[in-house]
Amino acid sequence: MSLDKETVARIARLARLKVPEEELEPLAGELSGILAWIEQLNEVDTANVAPMASVSDVTLPMREDKVTDGGIAEKVLANAPGGAVYIDPTDKNAGGFFTVPKVVE
């Protein structure tokens, strides 16, 4: 499968990656090369083979549906890149917000 510039632009948009116009063409070549190499998998007969769901035979465990943590808003917000806003600055674990650029006018 050979990817064209438009497809690369579409993938970049889906992946939320800004790719400058002049990089689209070389990237298309690179990604096409990798995909062409991957396509040797088509040689393998996989009819009636169930896709692997997990490498371990372990059954996923269940736990009781109850709250096991919480009340740590300050920790959750500690790395906020735009800074955090707290509901009650004197009790940061009471809750707060991440800040983002204005979305709704």
Add this chain to the structure above:
Amino acid sequence: MAGLTDLTLAELSATMKKKEASAVEVVDAHLRKLDEHRALNAFITETPDKARAMAKASDERRARGEAGLLEGVPLAVKDLFCTEGVQTTAASHILEGFVPPYESTVTSNLWKAGAVMVGKTNLDEFAMGSSNMTSYFGGVENPWKRRGDNRKLVPGGSSGGSAAAVAAYMVPGSTGTDTGGSIRQPASFCGIVGLKPTYGRCSRWGVVAFASSLDQPGPFARTVEDSAILLQGMAGHDPKDSTSAPLPVPDFAAAARNPDIKGMKVGIPKEYRVDGTSPEIVALWDKGIEMMKVAGATIVEISLPHTRYALPAYYIVAPAECSSNLARYDGVRYGLRVPGKDLIEMYQNTRAAGFGKEVRRRVMIGTYVLSAGYYDAYYKKAQQVRALIARDFKDAFQKCDVLLTPTAPTAAFAAGEKMDDPVTMYLNDMFTIPASMAGLPGISVPVGLDKDGLPLGLQLIGRAFDEETMLKAAAALEQAAAFTGRAAGF
């Protein structure tokens, strides 16, 4: 007399137990090595103050008679493990300055066992690479050099800093993570032991995720016994990781101290004799087979028919999972934020500036193979091939107890070599990826030097959750090989 930094982890523990050195003295000796060899760029963050405080606390615990399995042992931690209060970057610009408010389960287990952290080691960005060249913080230099050639060599990757730190005697052991060979290949390149446990043996909680169905933490050390002791300290069931196996932790160190392999069946997969492998590595493999035979093992030729498809299948599965996992880096809750005219552009600018070239490439491949209309052709196909790979191993283990193969197709290469084409770099992991795809444990043991004086390792692969048999075989191989190589100047 050998200095404290020359001792193995087991020897260091014995020395501290006999009160011949305190944990504070031990950590100071190792911190001096970090100073001495800073040019290797093995660490992204050094934590000398924390190390001294932890060592002091360790001495106090020992005085109270509360010494743990790794009491006072200085360790380096791959900068992919979240460490509370200490910057954790995954070697990416997008996480530069990120200070986790929590501790990963594996490192938390190590500190509970008494170990002391000296710093966070360099790696390929988000563990994506086989050379350590994709780190935002610069490549790591392998302590080893080709004889008569001053060019810098790569330590392998992705856990290159952790491997280099152990090979340079800065620490007796370190942690790594292995997704497709990221512990075993750098161990081979640096002449040390690297162990990737069975998927599910060590908790992934608090480890920055790359490809969740493959990622597995594991140790580096200079001896098989040391790697077993470290694994014992790292492993264990963790309810916070749903794929963590609810199994007791066996006495791995005891297995490693028992190299009796009489009657053990060692399988040699014929499909691993592939073009492109250095003739010296093929010769070393044959020598390893002979060593196992002399030690009393029975050699069995086995077949893993789908071996050559493991690598292309991996390069669907791993990028697909990485594209999902890395979706979280959006500049909203942590890490880098680059402004844009609206929210979408903020995401796009942040991710374009924050991720390096190889990470962007894999995110795009992953996004493509998971996109509408292509899922069946790529991801489903890869998971079907993966099921066949796992079945191959299952069949092979009907006939043998452990497999012996090369670890990597070449010795360490120079920085800048193999960089022209991503696929050439991917081929480095051709011998390690099949076991990763099947979730099996593997260990790389240094066995010899090539004609340029560079170390080469061989890999042993075990049954799922049977690291003990693998460790016994590794100890026998280590004993027979009697590898004593040490990088010049270290």
